[in-house]
Amino acid sequence: MLIVKTIAEARRIVWRWKAEERTIGLCPTMGYLHEGHLSLMQASVRDNDITVASIFVNPMQFAPNEDLTKYPRDFERDCKMLEKEGVDMVFAPEPSEMYRDDFCTFVDMTVVSEGLCGRSRPVMFRGVCTVLTKLINIIYPNRMYMGKKDAQQLAVVRRMVRDLNFNLKVVGCPTVRESDGLAKSSRNTYLSPEQRQASRILSRTLRHAQETIAAAGIGQGGGEAGADGAGSAGAGLSSADMIARMEEELRTEPMADIDYVEIVDGLSMQPVQTLHEGDLVAMAVRIGDTRLIDNFIVGDPLIEIGE
Amino acid sequence: MLIVKTIAEARRIVWRWKAEERTIGLCPTMGYLHEGHLSLMQASVRDNDITVASIFVNPMQFAPNEDLTKYPRDFERDCKMLEKEGVDMVFAPEPSEMYRDDFCTFVDMTVVSEGLCGRSRPVMFRGVCTVLTKLINIIYPNRMYMGKKDAQQLAVVRRMVRDLNFNLKVVGCPTVRESDGLAKSSRNTYLSPEQRQASRILSRTLRHAQETIAAAGIGQGGGEAGADGAGSAGAGLSSADMIARMEEELRTEPMADIDYVEIVDGLSMQPVQTLHEGDLVAMAVRIGDTRLIDNFIVGDPLIEIGE
Numbered sequence: 001m002l003i004v005k006t007i008a009e010a011r012r013i014v015w016r017w018k019a020e021e022r023t024i025g026l027c028p029t030m031g032y033l034h035e036g037h038l039s040l041m042q043a044s045v046r047d048n049d050i051t052v053a054s055i056f057v058n059p060m061q062f063a064p065n066e067d068l069t070k071y072p073r074d075f076e077r078d079c080k081m082l083e084k085e086g087v088d089m090v091f092a093p094e095p096s097e098m099y100r101d102d103f104c105t106f107v108d109m110t111v112v113s114e115g116l117c118g119r120s121r122p123v124m125f126r127g128v129c130t131v132l133t134k135l136i137n138i139i140y141p142n143r144m145y146m147g148k149k150d151a152q153q154l155a156v157v158r159r160m161v162r163d164l165n166f167n168l169k170v171v172g173c174p175t176v177r178e179s180d181g182l183a184k185s186s187r188n189t190y191l192s193p194e195q196r197q198a199s200r201i202l203s204r205t206l207r208h209a210q211e212t213i214a215a216a217g218i219g220q221g222g223g224e225a226g227a228d229g230a231g232s233a234g235a236g237l238s239s240a241d242m243i244a245r246m247e248e249e250l251r252t253e254p255m256a257d258i259d260y261v262e263i264v265d266g267l268s269m270q271p272v273q274t275l276h277e278g279d280l281v282a283m284a285v286r287i288g289d290t291r292l293i294d295n296f297i298v299g300d301p302l303i304e305i306g307e
Numbered sequence: 308m309l310i311v312k313t314i315a316e317a318r319r320i321v322w323r324w325k326a327e328e329r330t331i332g333l334c335p336t337m338g339y340l341h342e343g344h345l346s347l348m349q350a351s352v353r354d355n356d357i358t359v360a361s362i363f364v365n366p367m368q369f370a371p372n373e374d375l376t377k378y379p380r381d382f383e384r385d386c387k388m389l390e391k392e393g394v395d396m397v398f399a400p401e402p403s404e405m406y407r408d409d410f411c412t413f414v415d416m417t418v419v420s421e422g423l424c425g426r427s428r429p430v431m432f433r434g435v436c437t438v439l440t441k442l443i444n445i446i447y448p449n450r451m452y453m454g455k456k457d458a459q460q461l462a463v464v465r466r467m468v469r470d471l472n473f474n475l476k477v478v479g480c481p482t483v484r485e486s487d488g489l490a491k492s493s494r495n496t497y498l499s500p501e502q503r504q505a506s507r508i509l510s511r512t513l514r515h516a517q518e519t520i521a522a523a524g525i526g527q528g529g530g531e532a533g534a535d536g537a538g539s540a541g542a543g544l545s546s547a548d549m550i551a552r553m554e555e556e557l558r559t560e561p562m563a564d565i566d567y568v569e570i571v572d573g574l575s576m577q578p579v580q581t582l583h584e585g586d587l588v589a590m591a592v593r594i595g596d597t598r599l600i601d602n603f604i605v606g607d608p609l610i611e612i613g614e
Contacts, residue, residue, distance in 0.1 A: 007472060100469075100470075103470050104466065104470065105415070105471055106416070107471070108415050109412050111411040112411060113411075130471075133471050134470075137471060137474060159412060163411065164437075164441055164444055165441045165445050
């Protein structure tokens with residue numbers, strides 16, 4: 001497995017692969033890998049001749065008050081895990097290699113990036129779009145693999161690729177969970193044992209919402225009541241009611257501090273009045289200082305929460 | 308010569324050329340071509356196997372109060388001129404092909420884009436960067452040709468290509484002028500005969516500035532006084548003095564309304580205190596409703612102003 005630190009060397013290697021007409025899958029990460037990341041690698045190894053993983057804790061997507069410096073890192077462990085998955089190249093540049101002192105270009109987005117996590121983390125998606133544009137221009141992937149756990153990020157990147165005509169396919173991979181339902185995240189490492197226990201409230205609340213939605217016959221391939229007009233009986237589940245229920249359940253956990261619970265269109269990330277297949281039900285919740293996110297798409301399989 | 312209106316068709320053709328390992332030059336234009344544009348085509352035809360010209364009056368780079376709807380257009384004449392130059396493909400999409408209704412991604416820049424024209428036209432460079440990112444992602448050029456007349460645009464695009472790691476060379480082509488010195492521009496067509504006469508003040512003022520700078524021994528390959536400290540004798544020409552002189556000369560023309568006269572570093576577009584080789588001396592002047600720009604780089608050959 002090649003470990004590459006500079007853009008120039010990455011380009012040289014990638015262009016050799018391109019000349020040989022090999023397909024390339026890119027899995028962008030911030031390192032400190034868990035099974036969620038590895039599932040991206042597995043998908044890429046399956047679909048492409050070459051798999052490139054990037055490890056870059058991107059300063060541009062952290063606000064000054066966020067956890068850039070304490071973000072967990074373990075490059076050697078990461079490399080061992082990636083090698084085992086059959087990754088061909090790790091691209092792990094220093095921040096100074098990616099951003100010169102006079103760097104001043106940004107890829108930015110409105111609409112899709114503005115609700116949900118974009119509200120409490122306004123610089124994040126600018127950072128994500130900018131660094132991914134750079135990585136795409138360095139690695140020229142045929143496919144790029146991203147986790148569905150970061151649902152808004154996935155929607156933002158799909159929109160960026162469409163709007164700016166990047167010539168690649170964005171592949172969303174299912175959220176990987178702990179046995180009790182907690183979505184895998186590098187930030188889970190911040191949790192104390194008590195906080196870890198409390199964090200189960202996220203996936204439980206989502207699972208219960210899934211059950212409610214399924215019981216209403218929504219998201220089961222056309223089982224909806226159909227009529228969408230206001231006031232018509234059986235016009236479906238109101239988002240506001242669903243959100244209120246979910247917030248109520250989250251508040252049963254005293255350690256949980258709700259950042260948001262939102263229900264939005266799966267592509268545009270704009271709030272919806274009533275629930276339909278393909279909508280995103282998403283939340284961000286602070287447990288102590290740690291901000292956790294989780295979500296499902298209406299119509300997805302039920303989340304396994306153990307017990 | 309191929310005339311292509313859709314992104315999908317352009318991609319199909321370009322990828323065939325790419326598979327044959329042909330080099331591609333891209334000359335982005337807003338049409339209504341003049342000899343300045345044609346000099347880009349000639350440079351591209353000389354340097355590359357394939358030359359693609361784009362004709363697209365980019366709505367995103369016009370503010371609501373600007374001349375989007377009245378911007379001059381003559382597609383058939385443009386195509387005849389391009390065919391004669393040996394251009395292989397004209398890419399001329401409709402605005403709806405480039406920007407869907409829910410388009411919401413932007414390539415933006417600080418610093419380099421903020422002074423000069425960026426001050427009076429704050430949305431322009433966002434529009435330029437966004438549309439060029441799209442064109443680069445559709446055409447995959449090896450080289451992109453742009454006029455030095457739009458000096459800040461050239462600096463912005465060079466910075467964007469560097470910052471976002473686009474894999475192409477940006478080639479700046481010299482300003483083409485009328486015999487009396489007026490820089491060629493599609494907007495010159497807006498000028499009445501009296502305004503056309505008045506517009507000579509731009510190139511004349513620039514030429515006189517060039518003479519002053521040359522007389523001071525600056526920009527002639529190391530002929531500078533050297534000492535740069537404030538107050539030292541012979542420390543070179545002060546930008547403020549030079550700008551004041553130029554503004555004074557511009558004001559001798561009653562029809563000229565100065566938007567800006569600035570002297571900036573040729574790469575960063577940041578104001579400089581004293582003049583050095585490579586600095587950009589640039590102006591924007593309104594003659595009636597028409598905003599004209601012109602410039603030189605310190606060290607460039609003297610502008611020919613006729614007589």
